[in-house]
Amino acid sequence: MTETTPFSGRVLCRNQHLLGEGPTYDAVTGTAWWFSILEKQLHELHLETGTKRVHALPVMASVLARIDDERQLLAAEDGLHIRDAKTGALTLHLPLEADKPGTRSNDGRVHPSGALWIGTMGKKAEDGAGKIYHVAGSTVTVLYENVSIPNGICFSPDGATGYWVDTAINHYWKVPLDPATGLPTGKPALFVDGSGEEGGMDGSVCDADGHVWNAHWGLGRVDRFDPAGRLVGRYALPAKQTSCPAFIGANLDRLLVTSAYEGMPADRAEEEGRIYELGVSVKGVAEPVFRL
Numbered sequence: 001m002t003e004t005t006p007f008s009g010r011v012l013c014r015n016q017h018l019l020g021e022g023p024t025y026d027a028v029t030g031t032a033w034w035f036s037i038l039e040k041q042l043h044e045l046h047l048e049t050g051t052k053r054v055h056a057l058p059v060m061a062s063v064l065a066r067i068d069d070e071r072q073l074l075a076a077e078d079g080l081h082i083r084d085a086k087t088g089a090l091t092l093h094l095p096l097e098a099d100k101p102g103t104r105s106n107d108g109r110v111h112p113s114g115a116l117w118i119g120t121m122g123k124k125a126e127d128g129a130g131k132i133y134h135v136a137g138s139t140v141t142v143l144y145e146n147v148s149i150p151n152g153i154c155f156s157p158d159g160a161t162g163y164w165v166d167t168a169i170n171h172y173w174k175v176p177l178d179p180a181t182g183l184p185t186g187k188p189a190l191f192v193d194g195s196g197e198e199g200g201m202d203g204s205v206c207d208a209d210g211h212v213w214n215a216h217w218g219l220g221r222v223d224r225f226d227p228a229g230r231l232v233g234r235y236a237l238p239a240k241q242t243s244c245p246a247f248i249g250a251n252l253d254r255l256l257v258t259s260a261y262e263g264m265p266a267d268r269a270e271e272e273g274r275i276y277e278l279g280v281s282v283k284g285v286a287e288p289v290f291r292l
Contacts, residue, residue, distance in 0.1 A: 023203075114290060130149065248277075
């Protein structure tokens, strides 16, 4: 049985987030980004200077990806937007379930090919209300339907394997992909069966060795799985509702973890919803840019 490594990291941001999610790191600017989804906020932290900004959004959003020096892709409840990196202005790129006011975007990540995988879910986590989409430029393909809480989307460094989990049932899947497109070439196979555990398998990143780092909602930890799905590391955090990790730092050797205080009792106020650095050395990879 894998022992849990005690927390030795630090708080990166003391702001408390109702639903901290969707962290990413822009290695070009040295900036970490993440969302407080329910509060319609995009948070920005420059790691070297510590400069922090909070951007109000007109919609609930959950994923940010770099396009180029001037533009970012933002996935939101009504679709995909192009965000002006300087002004914050949003321009709708593609509607996505805009005709379904009861759903919103959730977990997502850019494949090494430059295509986006993005999941949707019911705003009240209704059973089977979500989907997972593949977006290449302006072409949208439905990959998986009847998903309740899509999470854990990440890709092997070579782009040949994709991962995703439905947090409602804790079945974590792996699927072979075409590295050139990020589209599946076969059916998903069970990667990790977490159905017997408390809490939920949430957001993930895949490191340079092909190991998947998964934040476990409700149990205050990050689990590391090897490419065969074996648990090879378990790391505790102060917050119980840990939601998603991201590689950060000039060498991508640090791990940021978001958390949430939604639904937590008042006596957890000092820990929940903050943004943490895990405090362990990792072998991260840079997030790919989204290709328009």
